[in-house]
Amino acid sequence: MRIGLLGCGNIGHIIARHAGRFTISAVFDQVYERACEIAAVSGATPYRDFATFIESDCDIILEAASVSAAKKFAPEVLSHHRDMIIMSVGALTDTQFRDELRVIARKKHVKIYIPSGAIFGLDNLKVGRISTISKLLLRTTKSPAALGIDATEPKLIFSGKANECIKAYPKNVNVSVAMSLAAGMDTDVELVVDPAVTQNVHELFIGGDFGETYIRVTNVPSPDNPATSYLAALSVLSLLERIEDPIIVGT
Numbered sequence: 001m002r003i004g005l006l007g008c009g010n011i012g013h014i015i016a017r018h019a020g021r022f023t024i025s026a027v028f029d030q031v032y033e034r035a036c037e038i039a040a041v042s043g044a045t046p047y048r049d050f051a052t053f054i055e056s057d058c059d060i061i062l063e064a065a066s067v068s069a070a071k072k073f074a075p076e077v078l079s080h081h082r083d084m085i086i087m088s089v090g091a092l093t094d095t096q097f098r099d100e101l102r103v104i105a106r107k108k109h110v111k112i113y114i115p116s117g118a119i120f121g122l123d124n125l126k127v128g129r130i131s132t133i134s135k136l137l138l139r140t141t142k143s144p145a146a147l148g149i150d151a152t153e154p155k156l157i158f159s160g161k162a163n164e165c166i167k168a169y170p171k172n173v174n175v176s177v178a179m180s181l182a183a184g185m186d187t188d189v190e191l192v193v194d195p196a197v198t199q200n201v202h203e204l205f206i207g208g209d210f211g212e213t214y215i216r217v218t219n220v221p222s223p224d225n226p227a228t229s230y231l232a233a234l235s236v237l238s239l240l241e242r243i244e245d246p247i248i249v250g251t
Helices: 010-018 032-042 069-078 089-093 094-107 122-128 160-170 174-183 230-242
Strands: 002-006 023-028 045-047 060-063 083-086 133-142 155-161 186-195 201-208 211-218 225-229
Touching: 002 010, 002 069, 010 023, 010 032, 010 230, 032 230, 060 069, 069 083, 069 089, 069 094, 083 089, 083 230, 089 094, 089 160, 089 174, 089 201, 122 133, 122 174, 122 201, 133 174, 155 201, 160 174, 160 186, 174 201, 225 230
Parallel strands: 002 023, 002 060, 023 045, 060 083, 133 186
Antiparallel strands: 133 201, 155 186, 201 211
């Protein structure tokens, strides 16, 4: 399987270093030098502009850039009959944009894949939504440095819905958006800043006709970029490793 990598930051480098059953054949970043760095590691062809990148010989496009990049390029990727993996799932809080992508994907007979990212439990949410989910809460605790604010004690800085959180904290909503998409309903979000923590902590509280569950995930930062969860990068590698496997485990 040949991957076209859109975005050549930290996650892109992790993917390039761990390529196994797949090959990175094309790379594009708005900073051309970044594309050249990953090309040197992976043997891919770097592209200066998106128009030539999207015409390259690849089977699937992996977006690992930003919410703005996902919104800018995803419609064209799908329109070129390419499956797509979207890392910056925060782009899909825009329901009109999400519906637009769904229409294009159906018309062009392609798929959009959303990795599980920095949490566990999305399979359970997809099962639970078949019945009724009555409680869906994500409590995320981060250090002041991770949120770019000053704090000397634990403090709740946001409480509301995922689609509201993105307006105030656009870099901290990917987990809640993934939960919302899996559950088919908007997630309640509590964002806590705590100077005592050194790692991001995600707590999932889920309840419904099926029972209740609680999941706590403490993320180890990526070795090369503390702002990126290593688990999020690994979730993409897992998806790529199994995407062509004829035996699918899990919902």
